[in-house]
Amino acid sequence: MTTSLALYVHWPFCVNKCPYCDFNSHVRVNVEQDAWRDALLADLAHEARLTPDFTLTSIFFGGGTPSLMPPESVAAIIESAAELWRTDPELEVTLEANPQSAEAAKFAALASAGVNRLSLGLQRFDDASLKFLGRMHDAGEGLRALEAAQAAVDRVSFDLITALPGDTLESFDAVLDRALSLGTDHISLYQLTIEPGTRFETMVRKGEFTPIDEELGAELFELTTERMTAAGLPPYEISNHARPGQESRHNLQYWRYGDYVGIGPGAHGRRGGMRTMRHRKPENFLSAMARNGNGLVEEAALDPREAAREALVMGLRLSEGLDVNAIEQRFGVAAVDRDAVALLQDKGLLERGDRLRLTQHGRLLNDAILAEIAL
Known part of the structure; x- marks a missing residue:
């Protein structure tokens, strides 16, 4: 019996750090592309040796800004x-991309490289909000x-940030209206949250802007x-949000709490009962690769x-919820x-x-x- 497996590849570099971002992203003037390709391939091989009986169903290049990677x-x-793995015939390969012209020019080459789904960080449609x-x-x-x-791939998603001041x-x-007119089958909409350690947190603390109130945020979510x-x-x-079949x-x-492996700086994984x-x-990631042949800083058995x-x-x-009985049987607690x-x-x-799920009103209070x- 084989088990499905997802692969996450983290590219940590960005041109600049967005003021709302608390992801593991870093601005570097120079990136040694050959060294990074070799390191990621070695990290990948390490994880593959530990998951020989899995079938790969998806690859996701995230970041950072993975559209800065050479195709x-x-x-x-x-x-x-x-x-290294058996692969699903319908392997999904997603790459997150920023919309800058230099990166968009790579989309056809990325498709030729094997990417079949692009996720764009559009965020908004007006210059004032983008600024x-x-x-x-x-x-x-x-x-x-x-x-x-x-034009490059059949499956495209884009992100929007909601609840701006x-x-x-x-x-x-x-x-x-504008988002729905653009012809994509998947759109992600995230409410702006002020994360600790971000530039926006400092700005809010200094009174440079005030986040919208929770009531309006809830109304925007319902809308x-x-x-x-x-x-x-x-x-x-x-x-x-997606059309059925385009999730x-x-x-x-x-x-769904399946197995996945994560390679690259800061990447997390959960495979074979280990986190x-x-x-x-x-x-530090590159030093660990040179020293150990993998980028791991922590590997431990999952506590049930x-x-x-x-x-x-x-x-x-x-929206489908979860099977609580199956979870309790799986982990014995x-x-x-x-x-x-x-x-x-x-x-x-x-x-x-049969499954536990939030109602529409419950999603506001998740x-x-x-x-x-x-428990």
Whole structure:
């Protein structure tokens, strides 16, 4: 019996650091491309040796800004993965891309390298919002990049950031109009959150801007769900909308608590009952590769209670919900407080049949609900 496996490849470099970003991304003037390609290939081979009986179903190049990678390096990683694992005939290969012209010019080459799904960080359609978000592209450049992506591959997704200061229901409805007119089958919409350690956190602390209030944020979330569902792109996860059959297979592997391996600086993995983490800083990652032949900083057996909680946290984000009994059987521990679940069902926040899922209203309170029901 074989088990499905997803591969995550982290490219940590960016041209600049966006003020809202708390991802493991680094600005470097010079990147030795050959050295990085060789390091990622060696890290990949290490993980493949530990997962010989898995079937690879997806590859995801994330970052950072992986569209800064040379297409030749992307091709080498895809080809190596296909040699090291059995691969699904419908292998999904996604690469995150920024819309700057120089990167968009690579899309055809990336498709030739084996990428069959592009995910663009458009974020907004007006220059004022893009400037506020610290993006390096303007609105016209973003739309031209989307056209280039759609010409290069069949499957294209793009990200939007919602709940910016100054957003209203009327103004954001117009943003959704524009988004739905662009002909993609997958759109991710993330509410702006002020993450610790980011430039936006400093700006808010100094009073340079004020985030929108929670009530308006909830109304924008409800508007988004209604508009996207009516247009045939219902939410399959709290922030991700797709036409049926166009969901991200890679991300579903995470949310369904399947196995995945992560290579590159800061990449996490979960495979064969083990959790893994790579060195975050690029220089430390390369040193570990030279020293050990892999970039691992931590590798440990999954604690059953921790794993059950993680599976609950991930699965409850999905519109399909999760099978609590299957999780508890898999890890041999209780995962939810049944009394708390029953109480929240009575309040209309949870539904419980064969699977446990959030109601539409419950999605607005996801974190609070998890705190109530998780053991």
